[in-house]
Amino acid sequence: MxxxxxxxxxxxxxxxxxxxxxxxxxxxxxxxxxxxxxxxxxxxxxxxxxxxxxxxxxxxxxxxxxxxxxxxxxxxxxxxxxxxxxxxxxxxxxxxxxxxxxxxxxxxxxxxxxxxxxxxxxxxxxxxxxxxxxxxxxxxxxxxxxxxxxxxxxxxxxxxxxxxxxxxxxxxxxxxxxxxxxxxxxxxxxxxxxxxxxxxxNSSASSVGLIKEMLNNAQEMNLKEVLSMEADFQERAGKSSDFKEGVMAFLEKRKPKFK
The missing domain is CATH 3.90.226.10 (2-enoyl-CoA Hydratase; Chain A, domain 1)
Incomplete structure (x- = not known):
């Protein structure tokens, strides 16, 4: 354009x-x-x-x-x-x-x-x-x-x-x-x-994106619905390469290098 x-x-x-x-x-x-x-x-x-x-x-x-x-x-x-x-x-x-x-x-x-x-x-x-x-x-x-x-x-x-x-x-x-x-x-x-x-x-783009989505969704939900959403989203986050890198960086006492 x-x-x-x-x-x-x-x-x-x-x-x-x-x-x-x-x-x-x-x-x-x-x-x-x-x-x-x-x-x-x-x-x-x-x-x-x-x-x-x-x-x-x-x-x-x-x-x-x-x-x-x-x-x-x-x-x-x-x-x-x-x-x-x-x-x-x-x-x-x-x-x-x-x-x-x-x-x-x-x-x-x-x-x-x-x-x-x-x-x-x-x-x-x-x-x-x-x-x-x-x-x-x-x-x-x-x-x-x-x-x-x-x-x-x-x-x-x-x-x-x-x-x-x-x-x-x-x-x-x-x-x-x-x-x-x-x-x-x-x-x-x-x-x-x-x-x-x-x-x-330098942040995890996947985590930031999920957090933004969750906060937007949570405003229209009750507590029970939010808790259920958190479980779903945490499962998604836990399968990301960013999670693995974040844990390794923590254990190795260095800054994570998110891709």
Missing amino acids: ELRHLQYHHKGTCVELVLDRPDVFNALNKKLLLELSWAFDEVKKDDGIRSVVLTGQGKAFCSGQDLKSVGGDLENIPFREIIEDLYNPLILKMRNSKKPIICKLNGVAAGAGCSLALATDIIIANKEAYLAEIFAHIGLIMDAGSNYFLLERLGYPLAFELATTGRKVYADEAEKLGLINKSVEAMNLDDVVLQFVEIYA
Whole structure:
């Protein structure tokens, strides 16, 4: 696919995806959403990729849906088509990916851009960045998974507050609330993200993939179902070459070399 609004950088065991529409604060249009969907398909095919970094070009991460791109006829915007054909498949690909996705939150993440950030596995933000669910400000409701992700991370009271007020949650507060993983100085953002990339470069890809799948599944299960799933997944993990290497490395008092 010819990429016009997305940069795809393969760096060793990591792929960095950069939203590249800085003139509109990386607002999402159909082309960019399709390019993102293609990128995650490519990541899935390559067993050498251990992690994905998602970030934005310029001062913003993503300002949300590009409203100008849906046309000027406000009464006939195909909301269902846009959500079901573009957003939903992308969010599901991200959550179903066995590769950890790290959001390098370099600036504002608003509306659907906030949903996109929350769909990742780890969010590292510079202190000047913020998240905002601004849908209600224009008479809409959250989409692209934010109803799920906010409840998952915050619980109902805070999720309702942020969804209905649309207020800006800057990185320091977001870290305290559990909305993101780390708030760091802008000058340290790349280094902290790289630390996670290196962790996953040297981790068992099979274990990380299974853990991500289990945690996603567990949210819809009761305890008995989770315990049963753990037995099934542990059996799968125990048959992997990574398990054998991990045990040998432990016994030989060295770092494991996972393939």
